[in-house]
Amino acid sequence: MNRRVPTYLVVLLLTLQATAQNSFIGNQLDLVDLGRSFLQGYHTRRIDTLQQKEGKLHISALPVAGYTLQTGFAGVLSSNFAFYASQQGETNLSTILTSVTYSQYHQVIFPVQADIWTKGNRYNIITDWRFLHYPSLTYGLGGNTPADSADNIDYGYLRLHQAILRTIGKNFYGGLGYDLDYFWNIRELEPSNQKPSGFETYGWTKNAVASGVSLHVLYDSRRNPINPEKGNYLSLIYRPNFTVLGSDNNWASLVMDARKYIPFPSGNRNVLAFWSYDWFTLGNGRPPYLLLPSTGWDPYSNTGRGFIQGRYRSLNMLYLESEYRFGITGNGLLGGVVFANAQTFTEPNSDRYTYVQPGYGMGLRISLNKFSRTNLCIDYGWGSCGSRGFFVNLGEVF
Numbered sequence: 001m002n003r004r005v006p007t008y009l010v011v012l013l014l015t016l017q018a019t020a021q022n023s024f025i026g027n028q029l030d031l032v033d034l035g036r037s038f039l040q041g042y043h044t045r046r047i048d049t050l051q052q053k054e055g056k057l058h059i060s061a062l063p064v065a066g067y068t069l070q071t072g073f074a075g076v077l078s079s080n081f082a083f084y085a086s087q088q089g090e091t092n093l094s095t096i097l098t099s100v101t102y103s104q105y106h107q108v109i110f111p112v113q114a115d116i117w118t119k120g121n122r123y124n125i126i127t128d129w130r131f132l133h134y135p136s137l138t139y140g141l142g143g144n145t146p147a148d149s150a151d152n153i154d155y156g157y158l159r160l161h162q163a164i165l166r167t168i169g170k171n172f173y174g175g176l177g178y179d180l181d182y183f184w185n186i187r188e189l190e191p192s193n194q195k196p197s198g199f200e201t202y203g204w205t206k207n208a209v210a211s212g213v214s215l216h217v218l219y220d221s222r223r224n225p226i227n228p229e230k231g232n233y234l235s236l237i238y239r240p241n242f243t244v245l246g247s248d249n250n251w252a253s254l255v256m257d258a259r260k261y262i263p264f265p266s267g268n269r270n271v272l273a274f275w276s277y278d279w280f281t282l283g284n285g286r287p288p289y290l291l292l293p294s295t296g297w298d299p300y301s302n303t304g305r306g307f308i309q310g311r312y313r314s315l316n317m318l319y320l321e322s323e324y325r326f327g328i329t330g331n332g333l334l335g336g337v338v339f340a341n342a343q344t345f346t347e348p349n350s351d352r353y354t355y356v357q358p359g360y361g362m363g364l365r366i367s368l369n370k371f372s373r374t375n376l377c378i379d380y381g382w383g384s385c386g387s388r389g390f391f392v393n394l395g396e397v398f
Helices: 009-015 031-040 198-202
Strands: 058-068 072-083 094-103 108-117 123-133 136-138 151-169 172-188 208-220 231-241 251-263 271-282 316-327 334-345 357-369 374-383 388-394
Touching: 031 357, 058 357, 058 374, 058 388, 072 357, 072 388, 123 172, 123 208, 151 198, 151 208, 334 374, 357 388
Parallel strands: none
Antiparallel strands: 058 072, 072 094, 094 108, 108 123, 123 151, 136 151, 151 172, 172 208, 208 231, 231 251, 251 271, 271 316, 316 334, 334 357, 357 374, 374 388
């Protein structure tokens, strides 16, 4: 359901060729070039050009077997498609992300997520469709729930979110969408005979539906959302859900997503990046438990590196992260990052932000497609209370 995929050693074996291929040094390299050299004996790289070609499709695909905190061992086929709708220099790169995952815990994850920019950025078409069969853990409500409060639940999930935005100024867009979230066969796998879990206390039903319109306001001066080198991004999404549209309850949410990218030092491709992701339940609304703001439940499941998905959950969430991205090899094949983040959630009884949970870590970047600048991102993160694990993406985390 995201760009986050489990980790592999298979890809790392190919990187050993980097130091051996002296004829490549000084030129941009990716794993396709290395594979051609290693398997077929080609010692000339694919031509890298900065010219923007209309309709040229750049594909990055990654079949892997690995492990994550939430899925256990899993098999994943993840793909990234990137193209420009026109040759105009100001047109943003369009992307389509999809993957198919089957895990040790019998999870099935199938997303299709697209960010399409038409000629001259006149329209931005945003798609987030996904299907999940998702046995998983939840830890109740609040920003300091103990690790031993994990509750095993299972459910099916269909998500259909679609929005169309139109330009209303330079890098500034506005539009409307429709969002449908449908959960079925929700159940606790091992209900406790002792005190009720946070899942039970909040209240749940076997099926749950949220259906509503969404109002989108967007500022985006990035040109490549897969791997931005500079620019700013600010997205505001207000979503009221109505029973007249099929929702179980009337409730509303507001999501604010802000990002900034600064070349540092100036003049090279190293980037200092900042990310704030804030998610609020408005008024007296009561979303389904599984739609509450939660760790790792942003659209690409990337908040909270250092923690398992769903580790913290409540009616409101504040999140901040910073990352420094730097090159390791001059040919662009390998890079690295260091990152730190912090998350806080309102407490169910006081509605106050009482606890802050920090995370931090480091990671490796391996170029999969030098034309779209798509990297395989392998990170190891640490969180509070002994939480830790691998976190892997196709494309940058934010």
